[in-house]
Amino acid sequence: MDGSQAQKLSSTANVRPDVLEWRRSGRCGAAGTCVEVAGVDGLVFIRDPSSDSTVITLTPDAWRKLLVWLRNGR
Numbered sequence: 001m002d003g004s005q006a007q008k009l010s011s012t013a014n015v016r017p018d019v020l021e022w023r024r025s026g027r028c029g030a031a032g033t034c035v036e037v038a039g040v041d042g043l044v045f046i047r048d049p050s051s052d053s054t055v056i057t058l059t060p061d062a063w064r065k066l067l068v069w070l071r072n073g074r
Contacts, residue, residue: 045057
């Protein structure tokens with residue numbers, strides 16, 4: 001992680017999850033068992049709306065790697 005990425009991650013303390021525009025897949029279905037994602041300031045935020053208020057913050061590169069990993073059935 002370079003210095004600019006570390007700076008972005010350290011500034012996420014100022015991001016309020018309640019004001020982000022959260023999205024979820026159209027394939028989620030009625031059960032609502034999907035996670036939600038939001039993007040702001042070049043970062044990706046992930047949360048499970050059915051649990052506590054934990055939000056995971058990823059860089060775009062880490063988000064892409066996670067999606068590849070998930071698509072490969074890991």
